[in-house]
C-alpha cells in the first residue's frame with residue numbers, strides 16, 4: 359500500500375508545479391498575474407456559485423472535478439492566450455496530449471485511466487458538464503479584468519475591445535443564455551466606466 | 557436576474573482576495589510561500605486522488621466543496637499557523653465567524669444560507685466528510701515540506717522536529733489509518749534523508 363501511496367504522492371507533488379504556471383490574466387486587484395492553480399480553484403468556486411445557470415440535470419460535482427483538473431496539462435505544455443492563432447492552438451493540442459499521458463501516468467493504473475478520462479472528456483467538448491465548465495473558464499477572466507472594480511487591460515492588450523472580446527467569448531457562452539446576458543451586462547458597464555474601448 | 561448575478565459577482569470577486577492570503581508553508585520547490593487559494597485547489601485535488609482512504613460511503617464531492625470553501629474566511633480574518641497557542645486560536649475563531657457572516661452575506665439570501673451552512677459544518681468537526689477534509693488539510697503541508705524532493709524547514713522552523721510534527725498532526729490523521737501510516741512513512745523517509753530532526 360505504501361508503494362501505491364508514493365505513486366499518488368508523486369502525482370500530487372508534481373501537480374504542485376501548476377502554482378507556478380502563470381496566465382495572461384491579472385488578479386482582480388491588478389497586483390500580479392494569476393497562476394493556473396488558483397485560477398482552477400476560482401473556477402470551481404464559480405461553478406458552485408453560478409450552478410443555477412447550468413441546464414437542469416447538470417452534474418455540478420462533475421463540473422467541479424473537470425475544472426480542478428482541466429489545466430493540469432499546462433505543467434508539461436504551458437498555457438496559450440485565448441486569442442492565439444489557430445496554428446499555435448493545434449501545436450498546443452499535441453503538446454497537451456503528451457503532457458496528459460505523462461502526468462496522469464504517474465498515478466496507479468486504475469486512477470491514471472480515470473483521471474485521463476476526465477481530461478479527455480474536457481477536450482472532447484461534448485457533455486453539458488464540459489460545456490458549462492468551458493463557459494465558466496471563458497467568463498472568469500472577463501470578470502477579473504472588466505468586472506466591477508476592475509481596471510481593464512487597455513495598456514497591455516489594446517486589441518481587446520468590447521466588440522472583439524464578445525466576438526471571441528460568444529461561442530463559449532451563448533448556450534447558457536442567462537450567463538451570456540450577464541457577461542454582456544458586465545462588459546457594457548465596463549465600457550460605460552471607460553475601462554473598455556468599444 | 558442581473559441584480560442577483562451582480563450579488564454573486566460581488567462574492568466571487570471578493571473571494572479573489574484569497575489569492576493574496578499567504579500561508580506559512582512554502583511550495584514544494586521552496587520558491588515562495590503558498591497562498592490559500594492555490595492551497596484550497598491542491599486540497600481538492602488531494603481529495604480526488606486520495607479518496608480511497610476515506611471510509612466507505614464518504615461523500616467525496618462534499619469533501620471537495622468543503623475544501624474549496626474552508627479557507628474563505630481568511631479574507632476577513634487572516635490565517636494562523638497550525639501550532640499557534642490556544643488563546644490566539646480562540647480569538648481567531650471569533651474573527652472567522654464575523655468574517656463568514658460578512659463574506660457569505662454578499663450572496664443572495666438562499667445561497668448565503670447554503671454556503672454559511674457548509675462553513676459551519678466544517679467548523680463543527682462532526683461529519684466524516686469534514687474530518688476527512690481536515691485530515692487532508694493537516695497532511696498537505698507535511699507533503700509539501702517533507703515529501704520526496706522537499707527540503708524541510710529546519711532553518712525557518714527549527715522547533716518542528718519529527719516528534720513534534722507527528723504529535724501535532726496525529727489527532728487529525730489517526731482516524732484514517734492508511735493515511736496516518738502513509739504520513740508517518742513520509743516523515744520517516746524525511747528524517748532518513750536528513751531534512752527533519754528527530
Ligand SMILES: [Ca+2]
Pocket residue numbers: 627693
Ligand atoms: Ca487550510
